[in-house]
Amino acid sequence: MKRTKADTLIIGAGPAGLSTAMHLFSGGKDFLVVEKEAAVGGLSRTFSFKEGDLEFRTDTGPHRFFSKNKYLYDFIGGLLNEQWIKVNRLTRQYIDGKFYDYPINAKQALSNVGVPRAARMGVDYACAKFQYQILHKPLVNFEDYALANFGRSLAEFNMLNYTEKIWGMASSEIHADWAAQRIKGLSLTTLAKEEIGKLLNLESKNKPKTLIDTFYYPEFGTGTIYETIAKKITQGGKNILLNTRPIEVRISGKKITEVLLVSNGEQLLVECKNLVESVPLTEFVKLLRPRIPGKILNANSKLKHRSQVYLFITLDMDSVMPDQWIYVPDRGNPIGRISEMKNFSKKMVPEGKTSWFIEFFCNEGDPVWMMNAEQLFNYAWPYIQRLGFIDPTKIRKSYMIKKKDVYPIYDLHYEAPLAEIKEYLDKIENLYYIGRPGRFRYNNQDHSLEMGILAARSILEGIRYDIEKVGMEKDYYEAGTVPSSHQD
DSSP states (O other): OOEEEEEEEEEHHHHHHHHHHHHHHHHHEEEEESSEEEEEGGGGOEEEEEETTEEEEEEEEOBBBBBOOHHHHHHHHHHHHGEEEEEEEOOOETTTTTEEEOOOOHHHHHHOOOOOHHHHHHHHHHHHHHHIIISOOOOOOOHHHHHHHHHHHHHHTTTTTHHHHTTTTGGGGGGHHHHHHHHHTOOOHHHHHHHHHHHTTOOOOOOOOOOEEEEETTOTTTEEEHHHHHHHHHTTEEEESSSSSEEEEEEETTTTEEEEEEEEOOOOOOOEEEEOSSSSSHHHHHEEEOOOHHHHHHHHHHEEEEEEEEEEEEEESSSSSSSSSEOOOOOTTTOOEEEEEGGGGGSSSSSEEEEEEEEEOTTTOOOOOHOOOOHHHHHHHHHHHHHHHHOGEEEEEEEEEEEEEEOOBBBTTSSSHHHHHHHHHHTTTTTTEEEHHHHHHOOHHHHHHHHHHHHHHHHHOOOOOOGGGOOOSSTTTTOOOOOOOGOO
C-alpha cells in the first residue's frame, strides 16, 4: 500500500471540488484532488466523441450560467477569457404533439390549446385562488404549490406531469421544500405580467429567472470551466488523481485523520488535515470508520436519488431545431428533455454537422438503465420520429451515457433523516461536505462553485463559513442575474 500526505484532500473534481481547489491554489495551500471518473467536471462534464477527424462535444444536459454572485462571473470570465460567450435563449415544450414557446407566448399558446380549453384553465385558476388564498388551504407538497399558482388544468398540462417524470413519483409525494425552490415567484399572474410588459415594450426588473432570455456559456462546453481549472492547478504543481475513489474515511476523536483510496487498482492511504468531499452524501456516510451509529445509518437509508440515462446522436445535418433544448412533459413519452448543443455554441460540433442529446429520467436498475446503446436508440426512435425533425438517413452514430445519483429526491419524508445526518457530520471539525451530491441538495453549478469557495475560505482563514446557507434564499432554482458589466 502506498502512503502520502496532503494538507487538504478534495474528493470529487466537479464544480464544488475544483472551485475549492482553485481557491486553495490561489491561497498557496497544499492539497490533493481525487476523482472517480476518467475526466473532471462531475455532473458538469463535457464529453468528446471522435468520429475520424471529426469531434462532437456534449454536456450532460443543458447547462447555462447565471448567478446572483458577480464574483462568479469575474472568476469564470477570467478563466475562459474570450471563450465565454453570451447566448440568446430559445426553449420550447412539446405537449400533445404541439410545440409551445417557453417562456410562454400567449398568442401561440391560446392558438394551440383553443379557446374552450384556455377558458377551463382560467376557471381552474380562479378556483385555486379561492381555495388557497381565501380559504387558506395549506401548501403541503409540490402539487399544492403548482395548483395554487396555476390551477389544476394548467398545472397538469405542463408542470405536474414533467415533475413526476423527473422524480418518478406522484407530485403529492414531493416535499414542499422542492416546490418553494422550484416555482417561487413563478405563477400565471407573473406570466401574464411579462406578456403585458412585452406588448408595452417594458422590461421587468424582478421577473423570475426561469423567464431569463440570455445566459453565458463556454464556447467548447460547460466542462471547459473545470478542464481549465484542472490544467491551471496541475501546471502549478498540484495533483489530480483520476480513476480514484475512497473506500474508507477514518476518524479519530472529532477529526478525519486519513482516507483509504483505490487509485487505478492500487490502494493509497492519504493522511490529511482537512477533507473536502462532494461525493453523494448517502455513499459518503457508509465510508466512515469506525462505523457510525445505527440510527444514522437508518436515516441514511431513507434518502434516495434519481439517476439518468442519456442518448447522444451525431447527425449529418446542419441543424435540427432552433432551440437550445426542448422539454417533453407528456407522461406517455419516456423522453424528458432534448438538447441541440450547436445552439449553445457552434464550436460544439464540426461545421455542417449537428447532434441531439436526449435525457431519460430513471432509477438505477430500471429497464432503461439496463439497456445498451443500441437498445436505447431502438427504444427512443419511435418517439424521436414523432417530433418530425430528423431524417433517419442523416444519423451518423449514437452513444449512451449513464449517471447515477443525479437528483436528490425531495420526498415528503427526506427532511428529518437529512437533518439527523448533517447534525452528525457537522461535529467532525475538519470535514466540509459540499456540492449537489455532498449536501443532498438540488442546486445548480453556481451554488456548487460558491460552496467550494466557502470551503476554501474556511481552510485559508481558519473561520468556518456556513455552507448550508448557499442557495437557500428560497428563490426559483435557476434564479440569478447577468451583471451589467457583462452585458453586450
